[in-house]
Amino acid sequence: MSFLKVENLRASYGNIQALKGIDLEVEKGEIVAIVGANGAGKTTLLTCISGLMGYTGTITYDGQVLGGKITADKIVKMGVVQVPEGRQIFSELSVLENLKMGAYSRPKGEDPRPDIERVFKLFPRLEERMHQKGGSLSGGEQQMLAMGRAMMARPRLLLLDEPSMGLAPVVVADIFRNIRELNEEGITIVLIEQNAKLALKTANRAYVIENGEITLSGPADELARNEQIRKAYLGG
Numbered sequence: 001m002s003f004l005k006v007e008n009l010r011a012s013y014g015n016i017q018a019l020k021g022i023d024l025e026v027e028k029g030e031i032v033a034i035v036g037a038n039g040a041g042k043t044t045l046l047t048c049i050s051g052l053m054g055y056t057g058t059i060t061y062d063g064q065v066l067g068g069k070i071t072a073d074k075i076v077k078m079g080v081v082q083v084p085e086g087r088q089i090f091s092e093l094s095v096l097e098n099l100k101m102g103a104y105s106r107p108k109g110e111d112p113r114p115d116i117e118r119v120f121k122l123f124p125r126l127e128e129r130m131h132q133k134g135g136s137l138s139g140g141e142q143q144m145l146a147m148g149r150a151m152m153a154r155p156r157l158l159l160l161d162e163p164s165m166g167l168a169p170v171v172v173a174d175i176f177r178n179i180r181e182l183n184e185e186g187i188t189i190v191l192i193e194q195n196a197k198l199a200l201k202t203a204n205r206a207y208v209i210e211n212g213e214i215t216l217s218g219p220a221d222e223l224a225r226n227e228q229i230r231k232a233y234l235g236g
């Protein structure tokens, strides 16, 4: 049984059908990329997995069918943590306070310090800026903070929505190194990206989503060589 299995997933916003029957699987330890153009349905897919939107079809995580009584907060407690598009950090709170907010799903009274240490080890820049307000950080640092905050919930499956968005190439390279490090720590990753080149370089496998449907899938290196993908997503 796959770690995450999505079967015939359909979801709509009013009359707009955003997902039209998605099937995908993620194995433990993998980085799986979901690539596709603007509006293809990538964010909607993550929103459904996180339990923040109604859908039909079945999402099974670690042997349990999500939805029904397994609501969004329970899904976080089970280890499925989303890093939203645009980071959504608390700009008025310090880096440290932002990280502590990420531990809300942990049992009450549990000491967050070991988790904070772990985040600082992965993102030394956050330790240097620990007392600065989130809003004063650079875009790359804010992305690190968003990932660090997610780490505080002790994810087993991390859902990353467009981590490269709005960042300079050199910063993007740092962030993707961090993503590989998180994966090496044993965290399974679903990575949504418009930057298909980078996503396919980083992931083990990938799915291409177009207009709410999966049109191609396979090992990332194979997809990176695929003529159709090269034309549509990799600039020829």
Ligand code: ATP
Pocket (backbone or CB within 6 Å): 013, 016, 017, 018, 036, 037, 038, 039, 040, 041, 042, 043, 044, 045, 194
């Ligand atoms: P992007 O990278 O722009 O976020 P995406 O691939 O993540 O693109 P989604 O955001 O999942 O795509 O959007 C899928 C479809 O659903 C699009 O047609 C979009 O316009 C529509 N949609 C998304 N959010 C809403 C919403 N809150 N209300 C109405 N329609 C929406």
